[in-house]
Amino acid sequence: MQKILVEGGNPLKGKVRVSGAKNSAVALLPAAILAESKVIIEGLPQISDVDILAQLLEEIGGSVSMQGRTVHIDPSNMVSMPLPNGRVKKLRASYYFMGAMLGRFKKAVIGLPGGCHLGPRPIDQHIKGFEALGAKVTNEQGAIYLRADELRGARIYLDVVSVGATINIMLAAVRAKGKTIIENAAKEPEIIDVATLLTSMGAKIKGAGTDVIRIEGVDSLTGCMHTIIPDRIEAGTYTILAAAQGEKVLIDNVIPQHLESLLAKLREMGVVIEEGDEQLLVQPGKELKSVDIKTLVYPGFPTDLQQPFTSLLTKATGTGVVSDTIYQARFKHIDELRRMNAQIKVEGGSAIVSGPVQLEGAKVKASDLRAGAALIVAGLMADGVTEITGLEHIDRGYEQLTEKLTNLGANIWREEMTEEEIEQFQNS
Ligand code: EPU
Numbered sequence: 001m002q003k004i005l006v007e008g009g010n011p012l013k014g015k016v017r018v019s020g021a022k023n024s025a026v027a028l029l030p031a032a033i034l035a036e037s038k039v040i041i042e043g044l045p046q047i048s049d050v051d052i053l054a055q056l057l058e059e060i061g062g063s064v065s066m067q068g069r070t071v072h073i074d075p076s077n078m079v080s081m082p083l084p085n086g087r088v089k090k091l092r093a094s095y096y097f098m099g100a101m102l103g104r105f106k107k108a109v110i111g112l113p114g115g116c117h118l119g120p121r122p123i124d125q126h127i128k129g130f131e132a133l134g135a136k137v138t139n140e141q142g143a144i145y146l147r148a149d150e151l152r153g154a155r156i157y158l159d160v161v162s163v164g165a166t167i168n169i170m171l172a173a174v175r176a177k178g179k180t181i182i183e184n185a186a187k188e189p190e191i192i193d194v195a196t197l198l199t200s201m202g203a204k205i206k207g208a209g210t211d212v213i214r215i216e217g218v219d220s221l222t223g224c225m226h227t228i229i230p231d232r233i234e235a236g237t238y239t240i241l242a243a244a245q246g247e248k249v250l251i252d253n254v255i256p257q258h259l260e261s262l263l264a265k266l267r268e269m270g271v272v273i274e275e276g277d278e279q280l281l282v283q284p285g286k287e288l289k290s291v292d293i294k295t296l297v298y299p300g301f302p303t304d305l306q307q308p309f310t311s312l313l314t315k316a317t318g319t320g321v322v323s324d325t326i327y328q329a330r331f332k333h334i335d336e337l338r339r340m341n342a343q344i345k346v347e348g349g350s351a352i353v354s355g356p357v358q359l360e361g362a363k364v365k366a367s368d369l370r371a372g373a374a375l376i377v378a379g380l381m382a383d384g385v386t387e388i389t390g391l392e393h394i395d396r397g398y399e400q401l402t403e404k405l406t407n408l409g410a411n412i413w414r415e416e417m418t419e420e421e422i423e424q425f426q427n428s
Contacts, residue, residue: 004388004402006379009249009359014408017401018235018253020069020228021047024193026093026227027167029053029287031194033062033100033173035201037223039073044228045399050390051090056094060101064255064345075223082109084143088113091396095123098146099171101133106374108149108154115367117368119329125162129169132156133176134428153178153217161186161297166213167194174203176217185213188298189258193229200224232258233304234398235264235280239263240308241405242282243271244315245380251280262339264290265309266299269316269343292353295326307333307374313340313353315381322351333371334362340378340386358383365428366390369397376401380410381401389417 020043030053042241044050046069054064054071060081063074067156080101088111089093101108113123117304123144127137130146132154133418138145158165166186171194173180184390185191187209195208197228201224204216235254241268242249256263256275263273263280270285270420290313295303303326310333322332334351339362343354372394388394391414394401403410418426 001393001417001425002170002414003417003421004376004391005413005415006376006386006388006395008359008380008382008386010245010409010411011244012242012380012405012408012410013247015250015252016238016404016408018230018238018251021045022049022233022397023163023188023192024045024190024228025050026053026091027096027190027194028197029057029071029073030093030096030100030386031076031171031347032057033060033097034079034104034171034198034221035075035223035304036220037074037076039075039223040070040225041073041200042070042225042227044069044071045231047395047397047399049396050134051095052087052090056083056097056371059083060089067314080105080107081174083111084109085111086322087266092121092164095126096168096171098126098130098144099168100155102130102146102151103150103172103175106151109143109145119327123130123164125158125160125165126168128181129165131174133180135172137261150219151176153215154281155179155181155183157183158185162263163188163190166191170198170205170213170215171196173215174198174205174217174221175210176219178218180215182213182215183211183366186210186297187211187254189229189232197224197226200226214225215414224235226274230254233302236262236302237308237398238304238313239266239273239280239282239379240305241377243269243284244312244377246282246284249282251282254276254280256280261299265293265301288312288316288356290316290320290353292321294323297326303327303330304370306330307370308377310334310351310353311337311374311377311381314344314355314357314378314387316355316357318355320353320355322353325347332367333374336371337378340382342378361386362386363387363398365425366393369393373398374395389421
């Protein structure tokens, strides 16, 4: 088991290249189940969530060959094997096996998904969609059983705007008979990316990226080649890092339009950002001013950037109020930031950050992926050395984080934990 050590204070400068989008990749891989011939996906991020999904595809009989960032998936010998637990529990996105296996085999048995602990994360809207398409869905001893004699298109209104439910329903509906309409659909760029892959496979989908998606089911889908979009959350994390501790950082392989809400907030704080077609040049302003943020569904401020943004606010002058309307309990990073001298109160579901303060290095624990990103931002700004444990969360979503930051001039490295440290970590 390893920990990250960061010695704060070094100014970041140079260029960083953003990897392929995690939250697209984790849906594109299961989507390959729906094809009858080889699917090639290019530009995958090299993160542990991708490795686990590739293993799950193999578990159901897929032939998966990973060559660097390109994966070749031959789904022709896949079968509807139950996937009750084990790897399924390691990540949230294993729930996409439900929609994809239901679409292809009309049946699936999948354990309940895991993923970051961000408070309650129900999947009732996914199930509502599957049932509307004609599936019988039961929950038996911690596994979801799905079965349909036939999937029929339906009109489905999502009571909650959900990325996962929108994608999962699309995956099943592309193979349903007739027309499906998903109303109040999520509009995240990852949904468009999955729809693009499915369309290349022969699916008929209109409206992805708007809140009404129309799907005309088809009898079969074929293999195809697809290049994944850049990771807007990784790009956003580096943009925040550059605002916090950058001198002049060029972020490459980014779609600036995907980050409009973040860029607007950073500019309000005084950060200077130039946008190119696929690049952002970020320079800190003279003084950072506090702002309030409220996370919303896309194109609002992303919940996945709320935690690293909170760290940045500790450096800004004034009081910033952070409210997360997507995951009201996504505040586990706050106690850790307080250990580093951050002045943050949690009141009525909001975090109130007072600044500026000089953060100080401390021993902290990443309790989830983006909490990890928040601690990295804090560690780079802090006086002294910060030790971050819980790297299994960070490695789920950030490719080569320490290498990318070292290239930008950060003093950051990994070390093996001693047995005593591992024991302390496990008991904490
Ligand atoms: N919700 C329900 N019922 C459902 C589904 C969702 O009530 O059936 C609620 C959730 O509890 C939450 C809200 O709806 O309050 C939005 O959840 P959504 O379904 O959109 O989240 P998700 O699909 O499970 C994805 C990302 C998350 C990201 C959220 C919100 C993946 C694999 N995960 O989760 O990413 O925070 O959308 O944008 O795509 C991360 O990358 O760190 C991460 C957690």
